[in-house]
Amino acid sequence: MKSVVIEQPEQLSIAQRAEPQPAAGEVRVKVKYASICGSDVHIWHGHNPFAKYPRVIGHEFFGIIDAVGAGVDPARLGVRVAVDPVVSCGHCYPCSVGRPNVCSELQVIGVHRDGGFSEFSVVPNANAWALPDNIDDRVASLVEPFTIAANICAFLQPQPQDIALVYGAGPMGLTAIQVLKGVYGVKQVIVADRLTQRLQMASDNGADLTLNNAETPLAVQLAGVQPTLIIDAACHPYILAEATALASPAGRIGLLGFSGAPCTITQQSLTSKELSIFTSRLNSHRFPQVIRWMSEGKIAPSKLVTHYIPLDEIERAMTLFEKDPRSCCKVILEI
Numbered sequence: 001m002k003s004v005v006i007e008q009p010e011q012l013s014i015a016q017r018a019e020p021q022p023a024a025g026e027v028r029v030k031v032k033y034a035s036i037c038g039s040d041v042h043i044w045h046g047h048n049p050f051a052k053y054p055r056v057i058g059h060e061f062f063g064i065i066d067a068v069g070a071g072v073d074p075a076r077l078g079v080r081v082a083v084d085p086v087v088s089c090g091h092c093y094p095c096s097v098g099r100p101n102v103c104s105e106l107q108v109i110g111v112h113r114d115g116g117f118s119e120f121s122v123v124p125n126a127n128a129w130a131l132p133d134n135i136d137d138r139v140a141s142l143v144e145p146f147t148i149a150a151n152i153c154a155f156l157q158p159q160p161q162d163i164a165l166v167y168g169a170g171p172m173g174l175t176a177i178q179v180l181k182g183v184y185g186v187k188q189v190i191v192a193d194r195l196t197q198r199l200q201m202a203s204d205n206g207a208d209l210t211l212n213n214a215e216t217p218l219a220v221q222l223a224g225v226q227p228t229l230i231i232d233a234a235c236h237p238y239i240l241a242e243a244t245a246l247a248s249p250a251g252r253i254g255l256l257g258f259s260g261a262p263c264t265i266t267q268q269s270l271t272s273k274e275l276s277i278f279t280s281r282l283n284s285h286r287f288p289q290v291i292r293w294m295s296e297g298k299i300a301p302s303k304l305v306t307h308y309i310p311l312d313e314i315e316r317a318m319t320l321f322e323k324d325p326r327s328c329c330k331v332i333l334e335i
């Protein structure tokens with residue numbers, strides 16, 4: 001089978017590998033579509049501290065179960081599935097409180113173990129979620145990125161009267177906008193980004209107001225409007241301090257970034273307004289929820305997709321995704 005392998009940082013190739021056999025409790029997925037994410041690019045360039053090499057990358061993928069391991073119901077054969085990349089132990093403290101995404105033995109498919117940019121992928125049966133017929137194959141790999149938005153929103157508990165501010169109109173910001181508007185019915189969603197083309201995508205995905213913060217500070221543009229809910233999907237260390245200054249008293253701030261750089265913030269800036277800060281990593285059992293939203297038409301994954309590219313052109317696809325944020329949002333690989 002063909003697999004996209006990062007042999008070591010900066011060494012991307014399409015390798016021929018033996019077809020994997022599912023072990024007990026696993027299924028084999030014949031992958032049909034997979035989408036490229038920033039973390040795939042980070043593994044390619046050696047910027048993901050968790051990745052082990054060589055690695056088959058890809059954690060957003062869709063396919064059909066074509067083999068099952070011991071103990072798995074054969075009725076699963078032929079089922080269309082989206083794969084949750086979070087593999088957890090089930091018994092540590094975070095697992096015991098429903099937070100498998102920060103399991104002490106966390107294994108992320110496509111990061112710690114081989115992923116879905118491949119003709120076949122073996123995954124735990126419990127990670128392969130069946131999809132209703134009305135979710136199109138061509139957008140089904142996008143369940144995973146929407147679970148990122150679902151997870152942070154589960155902490156933030158958006159309300160219709162919220163004034164939301166989303167930093168960043170990349171894929172994470174756009175999924176957040178769709179979930180805030182389409183699922184939670186938030187009255188006003190404001191989006192800040194430095195690229196006009198990305199702000200246009202934000203409008204197309206439901207933003208009520210877009211602000212370019214390349215030159216004029218947001219505080220000036222907001223002119224006293226205090227967001228009650230802020231999501232940092234741009235993930236720059238400076239944002240937390242600005243967000244605390246902009247937020248309404250009793251506001252909530254959600255962080256998705258993974259930067260190792262410090263940020264400076266005072267206790268007073270938080271406690272004087274009794275702000276709540278939530279962080280969110282990957283997703284905790286959010287696949288059923290997102291599949292339901294997609295099936296009910298509350299979110300529109302096709303709005304994120306700008307390119308379909310065959311797996312054989314993986315290097316061109318990854319480069320386009322990385323270098324061309326003005327014209328490129330989600331790239332879906334045809335496998």
Ligand SMILES: [Zn+2]
Pocket residue numbers: 037038039059060145
């Ligand atoms: Zn991703």
Ligand SMILES: [Zn+2]
Pocket residue numbers: 088089090091092093094095100103104105
């Ligand atoms: Zn665990």
